[in-house]
Amino acid sequence: MSDAKAVADRLVKAKRLNALLTPPKELRKSLNTQIAAARPTGVLYGMPVAVKDNICTLEFTTTCGSRILEGYRSPYEATAVAKLKAAGALIAGKTNCDEFAMGSSTEHSAYGRVLHPLDKARVPGGSSGGSAALVGAGALPAALGSETGGSVRQPAAFCGVVGIKPTYGRVSRYGLVAFGSSLDQIGVFGRSVHDAARVLSVISGRDPRDSTCEDRDPLRLPTVPESLQGFVVGLPKEYFPPELDPAVRRACDRAIRMMKELGAAVREVSLPHTPYAVPTYYVIAPAEASSNLARYDGVRYGPRFNGATDLRSLYRSTRGQGFGPEVRRRILVGTYVLSSGYYDAYYRRAQQMRALIAQDFRNVFDRGVDLLFTPTVPSPAFKAGEKLADPIAMYMSDIFTVTANLAGLPAISLPIGRVKGLPIGGQLIGQAFLEDEMIEAAYALERVVPATDEA
Amino acid sequence: MPPAWETIIGLETHVQLRTKSKMFCGCSTAFGAPPNTQVCPVCLGLPGALPAANGAAIGLAVRGALALGCTVHPKSVFARKNYFYPDLPKGYQISQFDQPLATSGTLSFLSAERGIVNATIVRLHIEEDAGKSIHDRFAKATAVDLNRSGVPLIEIVGGPDLRSPAEARAYLQLLKQLLEYIGISDCDMEKGSLRVDANVSVRRVGDTALNTRTEVKNINSFAFVEKALTVERDRQIALNESGGTVTQQTMLYDSKENSVRPQRSKEESHDYRYFPDPDLPPLVLTPEFVAEQQSELPELPGAKRDRFVATYGLSREHATVVTASRAVADYFETVAKTSAEPQHAANWVMTEALADAKDHNDELRVSPPALSQIIGLVKGGTLSHQAAKRVFAEVAAKGGDPRSVAESLGVIQVADTNIIAGWVTDVLAAHPTEVERYKKGETKLMPFFVGQLMRASKGKADPKLAQRVLEEKLAS
Amino acid sequence: MSVSREEVLRIAQLAELDVDEEGLPTLAEQMSRILDYVAQLSAVPANGTVKVFVPGPDAIRFRVDEVVPSQLAFGPEDFAPDFKEGFFVVPKLGQFE
Numbered sequence A: 001m002s003d004a005k006a007v008a009d010r011l012v013k014a015k016r017l018n019a020l021l022t023p024p025k026e027l028r029k030s031l032n033t034q035i036a037a038a039r040p041t042g043v044l045y046g047m048p049v050a051v052k053d054n055i056c057t058l059e060f061t062t063t064c065g066s067r068i069l070e071g072y073r074s075p076y077e078a079t080a081v082a083k084l085k086a087a088g089a090l091i092a093g094k095t096n097c098d099e100f101a102m103g104s105s106t107e108h109s110a111y112g113r114v115l116h117p118l119d120k121a122r123v124p125g126g127s128s129g130g131s132a133a134l135v136g137a138g139a140l141p142a143a144l145g146s147e148t149g150g151s152v153r154q155p156a157a158f159c160g161v162v163g164i165k166p167t168y169g170r171v172s173r174y175g176l177v178a179f180g181s182s183l184d185q186i187g188v189f190g191r192s193v194h195d196a197a198r199v200l201s202v203i204s205g206r207d208p209r210d211s212t213c214e215d216r217d218p219l220r221l222p223t224v225p226e227s228l229q230g231f232v233v234g235l236p237k238e239y240f241p242p243e244l245d246p247a248v249r250r251a252c253d254r255a256i257r258m259m260k261e262l263g264a265a266v267r268e269v270s271l272p273h274t275p276y277a278v279p280t281y282y283v284i285a286p287a288e289a290s291s292n293l294a295r296y297d298g299v300r301y302g303p304r305f306n307g308a309t310d311l312r313s314l315y316r317s318t319r320g321q322g323f324g325p326e327v328r329r330r331i332l333v334g335t336y337v338l339s340s341g342y343y344d345a346y347y348r349r350a351q352q353m354r355a356l357i358a359q360d361f362r363n364v365f366d367r368g369v370d371l372l373f374t375p376t377v378p379s380p381a382f383k384a385g386e387k388l389a390d391p392i393a394m395y396m397s398d399i400f401t402v403t404a405n406l407a408g409l410p411a412i413s414l415p416i417g418r419v420k421g422l423p424i425g426g427q428l429i430g431q432a433f434l435e436d437e438m439i440e441a442a443y444a445l446e447r448v449v450p451a452t453d454e455a
Numbered sequence B: 001m002p003p004a005w006e007t008i009i010g011l012e013t014h015v016q017l018r019t020k021s022k023m024f025c026g027c028s029t030a031f032g033a034p035p036n037t038q039v040c041p042v043c044l045g046l047p048g049a050l051p052a053a054n055g056a057a058i059g060l061a062v063r064g065a066l067a068l069g070c071t072v073h074p075k076s077v078f079a080r081k082n083y084f085y086p087d088l089p090k091g092y093q094i095s096q097f098d099q100p101l102a103t104s105g106t107l108s109f110l111s112a113e114r115g116i117v118n119a120t121i122v123r124l125h126i127e128e129d130a131g132k133s134i135h136d137r138f139a140k141a142t143a144v145d146l147n148r149s150g151v152p153l154i155e156i157v158g159g160p161d162l163r164s165p166a167e168a169r170a171y172l173q174l175l176k177q178l179l180e181y182i183g184i185s186d187c188d189m190e191k192g193s194l195r196v197d198a199n200v201s202v203r204r205v206g207d208t209a210l211n212t213r214t215e216v217k218n219i220n221s222f223a224f225v226e227k228a229l230t231v232e233r234d235r236q237i238a239l240n241e242s243g244g245t246v247t248q249q250t251m252l253y254d255s256k257e258n259s260v261r262p263q264r265s266k267e268e269s270h271d272y273r274y275f276p277d278p279d280l281p282p283l284v285l286t287p288e289f290v291a292e293q294q295s296e297l298p299e300l301p302g303a304k305r306d307r308f309v310a311t312y313g314l315s316r317e318h319a320t321v322v323t324a325s326r327a328v329a330d331y332f333e334t335v336a337k338t339s340a341e342p343q344h345a346a347n348w349v350m351t352e353a354l355a356d357a358k359d360h361n362d363e364l365r366v367s368p369p370a371l372s373q374i375i376g377l378v379k380g381g382t383l384s385h386q387a388a389k390r391v392f393a394e395v396a397a398k399g400g401d402p403r404s405v406a407e408s409l410g411v412i413q414v415a416d417t418n419i420i421a422g423w424v425t426d427v428l429a430a431h432p433t434e435v436e437r438y439k440k441g442e443t444k445l446m447p448f449f450v451g452q453l454m455r456a457s458k459g460k461a462d463p464k465l466a467q468r469v470l471e472e473k474l475a476s
Numbered sequence C: 001m002s003v004s005r006e007e008v009l010r011i012a013q014l015a016e017l018d019v020d021e022e023g024l025p026t027l028a029e030q031m032s033r034i035l036d037y038v039a040q041l042s043a044v045p046a047n048g049t050v051k052v053f054v055p056g057p058d059a060i061r062f063r064v065d066e067v068v069p070s071q072l073a074f075g076p077e078d079f080a081p082d083f084k085e086g087f088f089v090v091p092k093l094g095q096f097e
Ligand SMILES: [Mg+2]
Pocket: B014, B095, B127, B155
C-alpha cells in the first residue's frame, strides 16, 4: 500500500512535464481521503491511477484540456472510475490532454503542452499525452487514457510504456466525454503489460448506462505463457511501407524474429483498404464530434465569455472563445460533412469504407491469423511545434493505429526498442473480445524484447 | 367567377407516452414538480452522459402504431436532429429520421362534409421531448426548466388529407380518443402531453397540385385547433385573392388575439444534420415483442361500436356515443350484461350517467351493479321512471343501495290492489261528471282518471295496476 | 474542391461558432485541404452495395421503466453559470423566439 505522501511526491516531482492538471495540494488532500475510504480487499488496493481529464471524476475537475470547461466539476463519475475505486485504486489526479482528445501531440491543450519525459523538446504523443508521460516518467504504475484514433497507443509508443485499447464495447464509455462516439474507448497505460492489463480487467465489463457497451463479464487475465507456440501472427504489408523510418523497421524486425523464436508462425498478410483509414477517420470523428460538442453552449455549465445580451451571441462567444483552433476546425469540418447535400458523399461513404476496412481484418482472421503485428507509429516522438502548422501531417501520425478504432478491434502497444534514446512501440492487433490472447502474446514478447536497447 | 378555395391540412401530433421514467434515463416524468428537480446527467446533457432506452416506452409506441394500422418495422434507427436551443441540452434531439419505427397507417374519421374519410398516417416515430423555456419569468432573460427534457414522445405525421379546419378537429378528436383508449397516453393538451402542429395550404377547387404551405404552431388547447386553422386558411385565401403568394414559413397562433403571426427567425430553412445516433444501436423488434404489444391492445373503438350494434342491438348512433371512451363503453357493457336490458342500459348511460359524469370530472358515480338494479326496479314495477331518476341522482350523490334509497325517499310504487281501490273510490267520487261521460262511451277519459289517481297517490301508485282497477270499477 | 469564405461562414453559423475575419482565409484554406484529402473516399462504389459498419451491439437493450433516485452528487446551482429560483437563466432568445 503506497501512502498518499509518496504518491503525491512522485507526481509533484514530475511537475515539469505539465502532465498533471490537479494542483499538488488538492491532490495530497484527496489522496488522504481516498486512502481512508479505499477497500482493502480490492484487487487494486492502494494502486495510484491517474485519469485523463476527459473522464469524469467527483474528486477533481474535468476540463478536457479546454477553456470551455475551465473549473468544471462533474456531479457524477465515470463507470470506469467508480470501478477503479471499488477495486481499491486511488484516483491520482487528472492528466493533461489535447483539447477534447483532438490531437496527436498534447500540444492542443488550453493548459499548455505536455513535455516528453525523456526529451523536453519533444511531444509525448497524444491525445492522452499527460497519462503517457507520467507513466513514462515512472511517476505512476498505470493511468487511464482514451482512444478515438490511437490516443493511447501512439503516446504509449512515444513514451516507452504499454498502452491498451480494448475492443469497442469492452469498457463502458459512461462518463468518458464523447469525441467520436462510435470510435471512443477508454484505454489503459502501464509500466508493464501486467499493470495495464490488470487495470483494464477492473474497468471492463457490462454497464447498463452505456448502450454500446457489450453485456459481457469483465476481462479475465491470462497467465504469462512459456512460448508463442500455436500463435499465427500476421504482418500486414501496408504497415511496412518502403518509406517507413529505418530504425522503426529494425526494431520491428527484431521483435518479429523474437516472436518466431518463441514459436509463433509469422506470415505476411494484406489489409488492402488501409490507405483509406485516415481519411475515413477524419470524416467520422469530426462529424460525430460536431454533434457531441454542441452541448458546450454556455447554458448549463462551464464559464460564459463576454457579457452576451442575446442568446445567439452567448452561444457564439462561448463556443468561439471556449474552444481552441483544432477543436473549432474539426467542428467546422464535421458540421460541413453532415450538412444538407454532403451527408452521402462524406459521412455515409466513410461508414461504408469503414465496413471495407473491418472486412479486411475479418478476412485475415478468418484465414487462421490470430494476431497482427505492426509498428505503432511510423516514427519516434517528434519535436514540439513540428506538425502544428499542417493538420494533415499531424493526422498521419495515427496511420497505423486508427484502423483498430474503425474496426472496433483491441490493440496493444509495447516498447520494442529505442532509436537515439527515443522509444519505439510495436503493436499487436487482436480479434474482437479476444484481448486475453492479445495480452498473452504481449506478455511473451515483453519478456524477451530489449525494450530500452537501441534497435 | 373563379372556383372556390379548398383547404389542405396535414397534422403532426406529438404525444407523450405514459411511462414512469424518461425515454433515455431514470428520471421521473411526473407533471408539476419544481423546476429542474427531475434531472440527471443524461437529460441535462452533462459531459460524458449516455442514453439508455426505456423498453416500456418502445412497447407503448408499438401499440400506438398497431392501433393506427401502421407497418411496424423490425429494425428502426435513432438519429440525432442537431440544432441549438437553450431547452435542448445536448444540442440535438434524439429522434428517428430515415428509418422510423412505423409507416403507412390510417385513421378513419367521420367528416361532416365528406362522410367517412380515411386519413393516412405517413409515419410514427419515437423521440425525446425538449425542456421548457419560460420567457416571462425574468426581465430580459429566459428561464429554462429541464424536467420535461427526455420525456418519451411519439410523433404521428398525418398526410395532407384533411380538407377543412372542422375535419382537422374531427381527426384530432378521433386520434385522441384512440390513443386514450389503448392507454398509451393521457393526451392532455393542457399538460402538454398532446401537441399538434398543422401544415396548411389552399388551392382552387379542381386543382390537384399542392401549393406552398405554412406550418401553424403553438396551438396549445383543443378548443383552438379549429380556430387557429380557420384564421390561417382565411389569411391564405385573402392573400391569394389580393394577388399575393403564400411563403413557406412557421406561423405562431395567438389564442388571445385569435390571430397568427410569422415566427421571427433568420434561418427559416433548418439544416438539422440528421445522422444515426452512435450512442444507440439499432432498435430491433422481435416478432414476439410486437405480438405481445398486439395482445396488450384492447378492442379498438370502431370494432367495439360495430360489436355493440351486432350484439346489443343498439343503433349505430347510440353505439357511437357509448363507445366514445373506453371507460364509458366498459360501463355500458357491464350494465347491459347484468341488467339484460341493453337498450335501457344504453338510454340510462347516454342520459343520466353521462350527464352526471360531465358535472363530476368524468366520473361515473353510480356503479354498474347499482344502475342494473335501478333498471330492474323500473322493469319490475317497483319504481316509476321519474322515481328511478330521483333514485339515480341520490345514489350518485350519496351512494347506497338503490332499493333502500328508494324506500327512504318513499318512492316505491304501490302495487297493493286494496290501497289502490281506495284511491280509485276517492277519485271517482270527486269527478261524477267525467264518470258519467265515460260510462256513455267517452273512454278516452281513462288517462284523465289515471292522472288524477297518480296525483292522489303522490305518484306512488303502479300506473298499470291503477288503470286495471279503474277499468273494473267504471265497468261495474 | 475549395471551400469559400461564405461557405465557412455559413457552416460556422450552423455550428454557432464565432469566426474572426482575419482567421477566415486560413480556415477556408485548411478546410479545403482537409476536405480534398478525405475526398479519396469516393473510391467507395456509390451504388449502395457496401453496407455501413458501426461496432457495438447489434440491437438496443431495453431498460426497465422505473424511476431511479437522483444521479447528481450536487445540483445545477453548483455548476450552472447562471441559476436563479430553480431555473437555468440565459439571455433573451432574440430572433429565436
Ligand atoms: Mg418531432
